[in-house]
Amino acid sequence: MSLSLAEYPAAAEAAPTAPISVLDGRMLIARLERLPITRPVFWARGVVGMATFFDGYTTLAIAYAMPVLAKTWGLTPTSTAAIISAGYVGQLFGAVFFGWLAERIGRLPVLIATIAIFAAMSCACIFAWDAQSLIIFRFLQGIGTGGEVPVASAYVSELSGAKKRGRFFLLYELLFLVGLVFAGMIGYALVPTVGWKAMFVVGVVPVALIAPLTFFLFESPRWLIGRGRLAAADKVISRFENSARRAGASLEEPRPAEITVKVDAPAGAWREIFGSFYGPRTYLLWVLWFGAYLVNNGLVTWLPTLYRTKFDMPVDQEIAYGFIMTGCAAVASLVCALTIDRVGRKRWYAAALLVAAIPLAALAVLGATSAKMVFVLATLSYSAIQTVTFSLYLYSGELYPTRLRSVGAGLGSAWLRLGSFAGPWVIGFAVASGGIAPVFAVFSGIAVATGLVCVRWAPETTGRVLEELSP
Numbered sequence: 001m002s003l004s005l006a007e008y009p010a011a012a013e014a015a016p017t018a019p020i021s022v023l024d025g026r027m028l029i030a031r032l033e034r035l036p037i038t039r040p041v042f043w044a045r046g047v048v049g050m051a052t053f054f055d056g057y058t059t060l061a062i063a064y065a066m067p068v069l070a071k072t073w074g075l076t077p078t079s080t081a082a083i084i085s086a087g088y089v090g091q092l093f094g095a096v097f098f099g100w101l102a103e104r105i106g107r108l109p110v111l112i113a114t115i116a117i118f119a120a121m122s123c124a125c126i127f128a129w130d131a132q133s134l135i136i137f138r139f140l141q142g143i144g145t146g147g148e149v150p151v152a153s154a155y156v157s158e159l160s161g162a163k164k165r166g167r168f169f170l171l172y173e174l175l176f177l178v179g180l181v182f183a184g185m186i187g188y189a190l191v192p193t194v195g196w197k198a199m200f201v202v203g204v205v206p207v208a209l210i211a212p213l214t215f216f217l218f219e220s221p222r223w224l225i226g227r228g229r230l231a232a233a234d235k236v237i238s239r240f241e242n243s244a245r246r247a248g249a250s251l252e253e254p255r256p257a258e259i260t261v262k263v264d265a266p267a268g269a270w271r272e273i274f275g276s277f278y279g280p281r282t283y284l285l286w287v288l289w290f291g292a293y294l295v296n297n298g299l300v301t302w303l304p305t306l307y308r309t310k311f312d313m314p315v316d317q318e319i320a321y322g323f324i325m326t327g328c329a330a331v332a333s334l335v336c337a338l339t340i341d342r343v344g345r346k347r348w349y350a351a352a353l354l355v356a357a358i359p360l361a362a363l364a365v366l367g368a369t370s371a372k373m374v375f376v377l378a379t380l381s382y383s384a385i386q387t388v389t390f391s392l393y394l395y396s397g398e399l400y401p402t403r404l405r406s407v408g409a410g411l412g413s414a415w416l417r418l419g420s421f422a423g424p425w426v427i428g429f430a431v432a433s434g435g436i437a438p439v440f441a442v443f444s445g446i447a448v449a450t451g452l453v454c455v456r457w458a459p460e461t462t463g464r465v466l467e468e469l470s471p
Contacts, residue, residue, distance in 0.1 A: 025225050029467055030254035031237050032221060033161045037168065038243040040218070041159050045168075047212050048152045049175040051115050054206040055145045056179025057186075058118060061203055062087065062138065063301045064187025064322065065196035067308050067315055072196070079131045081424040084301055086135040090142020092417035098147025099410020103403060107155040107220045110406075111148060112213050115206050118144030122203030146417060149176070150409035153393035158222040158402065162465045166345075169394045170337035177330040177390055180300075184323030192315050222466070226402040273400075273408055278470075281399040282408065284457050285392070289415040290422075291450030292353065292388045295360075295443045298423030299382050300326070302439075303374070310436060311371040321371075325379045329386035336387040345395050346458040349388050353451030356384035357444045364441035385447065392416075398461040401470040 035041075062084055070080055094114065102110040121141030128134035153173070160168040183199070190198035224233035244251060273282050300322070307318040340348050359377035368374050393409055400408035430439040461469055 024256070025230070026256035027254060028221065028225055028230065028233050028237060029465070030256040031241065033465060034252055034254055035161065035237075035240050035244055036247075036249050037160075038240045039247065040239055040243055044159060044217050045156055045172045047209060047217060048111065048156060049172045051111065051148060051206055051209050051213075052152055052173070053175040053179040053182070054203065054209075055118065055148055056176035057183045058122060058141065058145050058179075058203050059087070060180045060183040060300065060326070061187075061199040063304055064183060064191055064319055065199040066301075067304055067318065068191055069196045070305075073131060075131060077428060080305070081428055083131060083134055083138060084424050085421045086138040087142040087145070088297075088417045088421040090139040091146025092142075092414045092421070094143035094146030094148075095150050095410040095413045095417065096407075097143075097410075099150050099407040099413075102151040102154065102406040102410075107151055107158075107223055107406065108213065108217060110151050111155065112210055114144045114148035114151065115209055115213070116144070117141070118148065119204055119207040120144075122200050122206075125200040125203075126197050142417075146413065147410075150393065150396075150413045151406050153409055154397055154406040155220050157394065157397035157466070158220040158405070162463055162468075164341060165398075165466075166341040166391075166394060166462065167337055169397075170333070170340065170391055173390050173393060174330065174333055174337055177326070177333050177386065180326045181323065181330050184319065184326050188316065188319040188323050191319065220402075222402045270407075273404060273411065278400065278404065278408075280457065281459070282411070284453065285396055285399065285408075285412040286415045287450060287453045288349070288388070288392055288395075288458075289412045290419040291446050291453075292385050292392070292419070293416045294419035294423050294426065295356070295446055296382055296385045296389050297420040298427055298439075298443065299378055301424060302427050303378060306374070306436065307371055313371060321375050325375070325382055328379050329383040332383040333387050333390050336391060340391065341462055344460050344462045345391075345398075346454060346460045348391075349395075349458065350451050350454040352384045352388050353447050353454060356381040357447035357451070360440045360444035360447060364437050364444060367437050368440060381443075381447070389416075395461065398464075398466065398469050399459070401467070404470075 066080060066084065069075065069083075073079075075083070094117075098110050098114055118141050121137050121144060124137040125134060125141065128137055153169075156172050157165065157169050186199060186202050218236050218239070219232070221233040221236040224230070224236065241251060272278060303325070304318045304322050307313040307321060308315070313321075336348065359380045363374065363377050366373065392412070396409040396412045397405050426442060427439050430436075430442055
């Protein structure tokens with residue numbers, strides 16, 4: 001059942017004194033929106049955040065293992081690109097399939113399944129014996145990591161209210177970047193002495209997260225409402241309310257807003273994602289995902305190899321450079337998380353992309369003649385674009401309704417994987433045709449084009465209830 005915005009005044013006039021049931025979809029959303037961050041929600045964000053932390057770690061682990069692995073196995077540039085790209089191809093399939101599945105069976109069981117997959121495949125990578133076996137294991141690992149992130153992002157965004165949704169969500173998403181930094185720490189500390197397998201041994205840890213996910217967490221109340229399970233949603237929201245009262249919070253009376261809340265509706269159809277209302281949002285997100293990740297993941301996976309092959313840098317120093325770069329990006333992203341609710345999504349994204357193009361263009365013009373020049377300018381660009389890439393799940397969740405949120409984010413992040421997959425090949429072709437300077441020129445042009453698309457077509461979502469943004 002649902003009411004459009006146009007139908008609310010007529011309904012109110014026909015029955016001005018009719019009470020709204022506590023199990024009415026709008027009332028449940030109003031009760032959820034008025035709540036502070038409660039202990040159960042904080043716990044849920046933390047547990048899912050740890051899974052996302054290891055997803056970030058797994059994504060970058062191969063970049064720190066590859067310099068040693070390439071030398072040990074005598075890999076060609078083509079084999080190296082295939083190993084790096086295999087994980088992104090798997091992530092593409094995982095994001096689309098598990099995003100679709102989460103709309104039908106719920107967020108929580110899909111999260112458990114995806115975490116189990118990428119933990120098991122991290123274990124399998126330890127025992128890879130050649131490039132072909134590692135490509136297969138990386139592909140399967142990617143299916144798990146690709147499925148976990150969009151579903152986790154939908155789950156966390158559905159727990160938060162409108163007023164501070166950006167900060168609440170991005171402090172969770174920041175754990176993905178901390179995972180990237182942690183990968184650098186492990187790579188710096190262990191790879192030069194223990195070897196490349198150390199990166200994958202650490203990646204097995206997420207299996208320990210399956211137990212708390214199974215026994216302590218709860219299904220998304222917004223997903224339950226959308227599937228018509230109002231009593232179950234009421235139970236979850238009542239748990240939040242009781243926790244807030246025990247913590248001493250004074251809860252105001254819920255005020256149902258004039259929004260469309262679809263109850264007991266089927267999971268969103270594929271055609272709706274490409275329809276007249278959500279279609280333009282879908283194509284916008286695809287451009288943002290593809291452009292931002294092509295540049296950023298291209299840089300972060302290529303630079304260690306560039307330092308080694310072009311500047312003959314020792315392994316420990318190249319890993320240290322990568323660690324510092326991801327650390328700077330994490331700091332920039334923390335600033336973004338704390339301020340994006342005031343600045344606004346559209347303004348932040350456009351500025352970050354266009355500013356990031358400047359140091360990349362400088363490297364193209366100056367010729368990237370020294371390791372320090374590459375490190376400083378690439379770090380500035382990477383840090384700026386990283387504030388976009390790490391927050392796009394927030395934006396995706398705001399541009400789709402609950403019935404489409406997980407699959408919409410999954411489809412969008414599929415373009416993340418395509419961009420990440422394309423990055424190593426773009427680099428390979430550019431280097432083969434004219435050295436390293438053209439790579440930075442191409443990356444700069446992509447950043448500018450993506451930023452201009454954002455300026456022209458991105459809607460502002462800050463401070464608005466999810467059901468208002470996406471009926």
